Amino acid sequence: SAYSRITGTGSHLPPRRLTNDDMVAMLAPKGIETSDQWIIERTGIRARHFADDGVFASDMGADAARAALDAAGLTAKDIDLIIVATSTPDMVFPSTAAIIQHKLGVAGCPAFDVQAVCSGFVYAITVADAMIRSGTARKALVIGTEIFSRLLDFNDRTTCVLFGDGAGAVVMEASDTPGLLASDLHADGKHVGILCVPGHVSGGQASGQPLLKMDGQAVFRLAVTVLDRAARNVLHKAGRADTDIDWLIPHQANIRIMQGAAKKLHLPLEKLIVTVDEHGNTSAASIPLALDHAVRSGRVQRGDTLMLEGVGGGFTWGAVLLDY
């Protein structure tokens, strides 16, 4: 087929919701001060969801996948490719994709993870699109699932208030009518240090410091520039203009970065899909979570043109333009 197209979306949020005031109460006994006002003004975040102990990225991802399959009118048996974007896998190996495949009660189709931190979902749908257009797959599940609460340093107020847990999924199918129109992906490893979890497993122990570290201002400065360049590139590749965009669905990290991206594309803020207020930053899950919420609330309609933009650790970034 000439194209791949999204035929269903789904998502999962763990039930435990923490408001900013809940975070204030959690951090106060450690002598760490924060406030609802600081968090809202700097980030736009009002609440996030944290998974309970014993819940893994695969559980949330499988749940989101089931919802996406339902929406597409398919069952897991119809799927011939599973790609999972995550930086918080259940295990060092095997992949979370293999674990999700088993939780969906199927076997046989290829399943693998893509690791590009918060850009993971735009990377993963680009890979799925390429495999569908080459004829390697016809019906793919692409899932972003993250459990960043396990990586947070609750002694660092500059990062621990920013992230949340959740999952989103899409079904992508071979199609003769346009779906994914263009993609533009990048990485620059010289920026590893500005956003990382500097640890690994060695001799049965965690070694290094496997907790999230971020230079927020460096990330902020880089994010706004690279996102706009990627968005311009996909518009150019697709032969479209910024006025053709019906909805901008950026990675949900910070409302100010997102509004900056909309402004650079000359889009009114009504065209910006925002879930960071209720979800926090869910890394590779944030774009499919936001997409699913926008579809289910009736804002994103069949035929709309969507600009997806991801940016995150690596440094990685990219954009995808698609007709929904």
Ligand code: ACO
């Ligand atoms: N509560 C209260 N005060 C705080 C908190 C907090 N949670 N965190 C920091 N502060 C204080 C700082 O200590 C500092 O105090 P000081 O002036 O007395 O030194 C003050 O607030 C300002 O700190 P800055 O770091 O300058 O705040 P800034 O306006 O840069 O906002 C933020 C910080 C929100 C992290 C911002 O830099 C940002 O959004 N960066 C981008 C981060 C991002 O989007 N990352 C994710 C993208 S990639 C991915 O998703 C993995």
